[in-house]
Amino acid sequence: MTGIGPGSVTLKDLAAELGLHPSTVSRILHGKADTARGAAAPVTAQRVRDLAKKVGYSPDPQATSLRTRRTHLLGVIVPRLSDLVLAVMYEGIDEAADDANYSTFVMNSRDDTSIQRRKMEIMLSRRVDGLIIGDAHLDGNILDDLTERKVPFVLMNRAIAGFASATCDDILGGALVAQHLWDQGHRDVSIIAGEPYASTGVDRTHGFVSRFRALGGTIPESAIVWSRFDTLGGHTAADSILRDTDRRPSAIFAVNDFAAIGAMGAANSHGLHVGRDLAIVGFNDTSLAAQLPIALSSVHSPMHDIGRVAVKLLLGVLNGDAVESIKLLPVLCVRDSSDFTWAAG
């Protein structure tokens, strides 16, 4: 047991070395004035801290949480980390958790309710202090379960009425796109709406449709196509839209950049030049959007901040505060894929 790293030296070792009792060392290293009942002599305290630093003492978190019943661990569940959107949100979480001295587990549920449940149980059996749920389904029965079991949690990315969440203002985002396409003269539009159980797609679609109708436009139900959020989903959805040559829209709003990219691929194979024959707008403004051969218009959503905010909310819950859902503001970024003035010029 001559390990050099953290973990080799214990409180007892320190105490023995210093001729003190472990509890004394513990109190000193805690430092916080709150527990420091009678603390210790300043000289001693300094001696303790010096030695602790010298030998690289770091308390055993397992022992600590066994005693305190707090693990300083957060669980994060996302549909899939290979979805860039969730990956970026997770980076925000990672950062904020780090700042607050928490560590995180993250797991993929692949949007499968039974996997969701299983992963949740794994996290709870690891005794996480709280959960950040990034894959909530609109029929939120798992969530009721969690509430009943008094598990602290918040939602991220997708919102469900009645639960605290950190999201983008998706309704507004959808409305921004509707306004933009309307202004560009589009009257015949289709929507690639994502999965019907995800609030993101539903809200963006809803925001788009209501604004478009408010402007005087019409959108038949048949113009709304539900799909997966990835490139493949977007491709097949766009394909089914474009196949109907009688009623081809002049613009497509995809509620997700990857679906939009898939739609570009489909447009291509239908012989349509995106940005001239067909406008396409995505959502999230992932780092690829601006770099594509035909730059993709997209609604920028502050994904990184959403992750950070989710952590802040959860820490609030853990602290017993009454927390409110937070919607961050989206910003429309117009690029070649939907800028017809450019196509004309």
Added chain:
Amino acid sequence: MTGIGPGSVTLKDLAAELGLHPSTVSRILHGKADTARGAAAPVTAQRVRDLAKKVGYSPDPQATSLRTRRTHLLGVIVPRLSDLVLAVMYEGIDEAADDANYSTFVMNSRDDTSIQRRKMEIMLSRRVDGLIIGDAHLDGNILDDLTERKVPFVLMNRAIAGFASATCDDILGGALVAQHLWDQGHRDVSIIAGEPYASTGVDRTHGFVSRFRALGGTIPESAIVWSRFDTLGGHTAADSILRDTDRRPSAIFAVNDFAAIGAMGAANSHGLHVGRDLAIVGFNDTSLAAQLPIALSSVHSPMHDIGRVAVKLLLGVLNGDAVESIKLLPVLCVRDSSDFTWAAG
């Protein structure tokens, strides 16, 4: 403390309920014939297991690891999870770890050595059983440190001589691209080589160059441009290559799909049509490659499996086995971005 979830009921509770001693219950629930010294009467065992299942007993991992000195936790460090390549590898890790009853922490180092060090210390202070390092730099001094401290770890994604790793056969991958471009008639090629500290970029470049030279081609040093791995990096690199109109290559090999996508953007803004005026080949065959408006040729690397293999290697190390590095096979996928027969037709 009427919590319903896991964590509410302890071994002692079970024992009391059953009129047994906690240690007896522990041995029964362990089940493994190895520790079951004299086990228990089959009837009793069944009673115990039934009650445990009924009340949803799950052992406290903190208490367990305090005693056993094993956390069943793995630490994973990657440059950034928002790099799709690493995200997919992590999905493989997540899966394999789950299968083996391990949980994982994953953290982003942003390829910054000081952050690498810090994150590593955090993981070690969490007492992970081992580390999977996805961001190794070729000057692997951190690794020597870890070895000296006897921390069990393996590399993933990037290889360093002398350490066990799970990677793609990057040299072969590069060679495949060289052969392909040569066969297509390209004699003037440039390489977007990635970061010089990453074995992935270095090996792919090296594999490409040696094969190309072996075929009789020449590649001046100036044709190799180092860059970041993301779209922006690819864009600027390609830009600098294409700016020199005297010696414009007819093909570019980017060691990463995102860099390739950035290069496509750059080609575009130079008025070049990718696939006709300029061939571009990427690496990794991420899910986007095939879906781009101009489908991107790319070398498929089994990212998901690399993650799985990394876990398998690490578990081997933890088990005291002597493990060997594993290189998984890449496969070239030719698409429109480098298929000149298509452009001609």
Added chain:
DNA sequence: ACTCGCTACCCAATCGTTTGGGTAGTGAGG
């Protein structure tokens, strides 16, 4: 009747911290 060897358990120490509750020793106040 006595020992042997089972079976089916129980005991108690231990992992590293935290924390409520002491207690010597000291200086001041009465």
Added chain:
DNA sequence: CCTCACTACCCAAACGATTGGGTAGCGAGT
């Protein structure tokens, strides 16, 4: 001189699980 209030510590009991080492009881063998 006695009490009181500090200061600067020490003690020991947790937290929940694991594990080496018992031991009571019983049937069998001689």
